[in-house]
Amino acid sequence: MGSKMEELLATKSIFFAVIFILQYILTIESASSISARKPLANNSSGPVLYPPVQLYMHDDHVVVDNGIFSITIASPQGTVTGIEFNGIDNILNDHNGESDRGYWDVNWSDPKNPTDKLDKLIGEHFDVITNYENQVELSFKRYWKISQNGNRVSLNVDKRYVVLRGSSGFYSYGILERFKGWPDVDVYQGRIVFKLQDKLFRYMAVSDERQREMPSFEDRSRGEPLDYPEAVLLTHPSDSLLRGEVDDKYQYSTENKDNRVHGWICSDPPVGFWMITPSNEFRNGGPVKQDLTSHAGPVTLSMFFSTHYAGTDLGMEFRDGEPWKKVFGPVFIYLNSVASAESPTWLWADAKEEMLMQTDRWPYDFLNSSDFPRAHQRGVVSGRLFVRDVALARADSAFIGLAPPGTIGSWQVESKGYQFWTRTDNQGYFEIKNVRPGQYNLYAWVPGYIGDYMHPSIVNVLQGSRIRMGVLVFHPPRNGPTIWEIGVPDRTAAEFYVPEPNPTLMNQLYTSQRTESFRQYGLWDRYTDLYPEQDLVYRVGVSNYETDWFFAHVTRKVGNKTYIPTTWTILFDLENIEPTGNYTIQLALASATAAELHVRINDPRGVFPFFTTGLIGKDNAIARHGIHGLYWLYNINVLHTQLRAGRNVMYLTQTRALGPFRGVMYDYIRLERPPRS
Incomplete structure (x- = not known):
């Protein structure tokens, strides 16, 4: 028994x-499937069922493997040369050189010799920061020396990669630094880039609406170049359904506030590769600054700072030995997969869910750098915002944020510091969380109103502080009651008429998306098609700005290569003229590119314009399919003697006409009568 x-x-x-x-x-x-895609809350303990993170060091590279994926990094260079996941030996394009697969880079120039240079920030020193079963963090550093002046950007570089136990992806962040006394330098762009296997990754997703099968690099190389190198007409693509379409990486740009997750899907095996940016605090230009995402190649990237849609005004100019340090990232490179019988497009839904989880975990508590403050080391700023225009109103859905001290609106051309933005609720309340210690101005702007708000006092955020700003009141610019207005003051030209594209120059993705139709190629030439001889005329009280006001004030094409200035006319009637006081034109521009806008009233042929903006703008939003660039606001004083009872005419002339992309986009125009006591 x-x-x-x-x-x-x-x-x-x-x-x-x-x-x-x-x-x-x-x-x-x-672990590599969606059914177990959330295995770890990114803490130091880690689930016992997942294998430990292993670090393997070789002569010229290191490998980090957590049992879900492995990453190979050239050492000490710090470029990612391989990512193995779900049966794919290398997700990255191994036909490229090892420095051209996964890398950091910056564009810079010497102000004494302003030629654009690219520096891939190749590391020279390798350090293991953390190596234990739940986490590996690696550092690839490069120190600048005076003997390298002119050959390398004058920055110290520390590129970091972090792999956690049970996590289906890895983190990367970088610390860039200058010391006092270093030579002058201009730095325009910084990013992290991954170039994927083009035979595997053909489906790209940038948002719920913007996702599609994409052309390959070879498809583009066989195509017909258009007005600038980024835009190509696909003439012999491998996928016949793409023939006759335009591909342009700027068609997939996104505003910072919406640029949180994008990437690529491989259908066999069904695998996703995603760039997740959980915070905008290190990006430049504020919440509505536009930048690149993923594009044909296949390429996916996170833009940390750039001059896109703003011009060199947003570049970082270091002068007189200015010291500086900034942490960029971390970003999370996420890998996911599904069973072959399931739809690969489910990978996008999972990537969005992962983005929300990563955003909720910000700021991360597992990084081993004193330059990245944890949550308890940061501050909170809260308050309530009202708007006093015609009447006092709650600032509903206002953009409000902290940025380095400056002047009204200076946040939109700021790159060196950190910015922290949120939106007010429908009662005007706001709370800005996880603010790095430092000195800031509080800035705001409210959709539906012109102008910018800036709190007059410096906001000094200390470690762990909670600052209550109380009730704030924004007084948007106004000199008198509104007589008439054109557009909506929202800092974009989206409400105006966006034409149908040239049928031979279309991106099919945007044919049925009216809210994104401005992303079609060649819309600048459609103005000439619609107004071949006479310019736009708008009749206040009769015309509709949604159908009768072209979205961009551009030049007219004459012949094959000649462009001429254009003058738009606004007709309006006044019953009587106030005998005292002055009228006001509130002129808000959503974009300007090498333009000069002249304003005349009732005298189209005057030798001198009544008002001129002067030469303004470098944002190139017209060519890059943006609906806005930088915001410009002009308060124009009009003497009552310059107007008359009855019919009046305002002439808007864009005088600079050296090419198709010179012009402005209007945000909003308002005529105000003199204030009455």
Whole structure:
């Protein structure tokens, strides 16, 4: 009897041991599938069922493997040369050189010799920051020397990569630094880039609406270049359905506030590769600054700072030995997969869910750098914002944020510091969380009103502080009651008429998306098609700005290569003229590119314009399919003697006409009568 009982117990022990092993194997195998895509809350303990993170060091590279994926990094260069995941030996394009697969880079120039240069920030020193079973953090540093002046950007560089146990992806962040006394330099762009296997990754997703099968790099190379190198007409693509379409990376740009997750999907095996940016605090230009995402190549990137849609005004100019340090990132490079029988497009839904989880975990508590403050080391700023225009109103859905001290609206051309933005609720309340210690101005702007708000006092955020700003009141610019207005003051030209594209120059993705139709190529030439001889005329009280006001005030094409200035006319009637006081034109521009806008009233041929903006703007939003660039606001005083009872005419002339992309986009125009006591 005893022996039988012992045999039974032994059998049960073997049975449960087998079950445990099978469960362990299944858990590991499912780690790369959506069914187990959220295995770790990114803490230091980690689930015991996931294998430990392993670091393997070789002569010229290191490999980090957590059982879900492995990443190979050239050492000490710090470029990612390989990512193995879900049966794919290398997600990255291994036909490229090792420095051209996954890398950081900056564009810079010497102000004494302003030629654009690219520096891939190749590391020269490798350090293991953390190496234990739940986390590996690696550092690839490069120190600048005076002997390298002119050949390298004058920055110290520390590129970091972090792999956590049970996490289906890795983190990367960088610390760039200058010391006092270093030579002058201009730095225009910084980013992290990954170039994927073009035979595998053909489906790109940037948002719920903007996702599609994409052309390859070879498809573009066989195409016909258009007005600038980024835009190509696909003439012989491998996918015949793409023939006759235009591909241009700027068609997939996104505002910072919406640029949180984008990437690529491979259908066989069904795998996703995603760039997740959980915070905008290190990006430049504020919440509505536009920048690149993913584009044909296949390429995916996170833009940390750039001059896109703003021009060199947003570049970082370091002069007189100015010291500086900033942490960019971390960003999370997320890998996911599904069973082959499931739809690969589900990977996008999972990537969005992961983005929300990563955003909720910000600021991360597992980074090993004193330059990245944890949550308890940061501050909170709160308050309530009202608007007093015609009447006092709650600032509903206002953009409000902290940026380095400056002047009204200076946040939109700020790159060196950190910015922290949120939106007010429908009662005007706001709370700005996780603010790095430092000195800031509080800035705001409210959709539906012109102008910018800036609190007059410096906001000094200390570690762990909670600052209550109380009730704030924004007084938008206004000199008198509104007589008439054109547009909506929202800092974009989106409400105006966006024409149908040239049928031979279309991106099919945007044919059915009216809210995104401004992203079509060549819309600048459609003005000439619609107004071949006479310019736009707008009749206040009769015309509709949604159908009768072209979205961009551009030049007219004459012949094949000649462009001429254009003059738009606004007709309006006044019953009477106020005998005292002055009228006001509130002129808000959503974009300007190498333009000069002249304003005349009732005198189209005057030698001198009544008002001129002067030469303004470098944002290139017209060519890059943006609906706005930088915001410009002009308060124009009009003497009552310059107007008359009855019909009046305002002439708006864009005088600069050296090419198709010179012009402005209007945000809003308002005529105000003199204030009445």
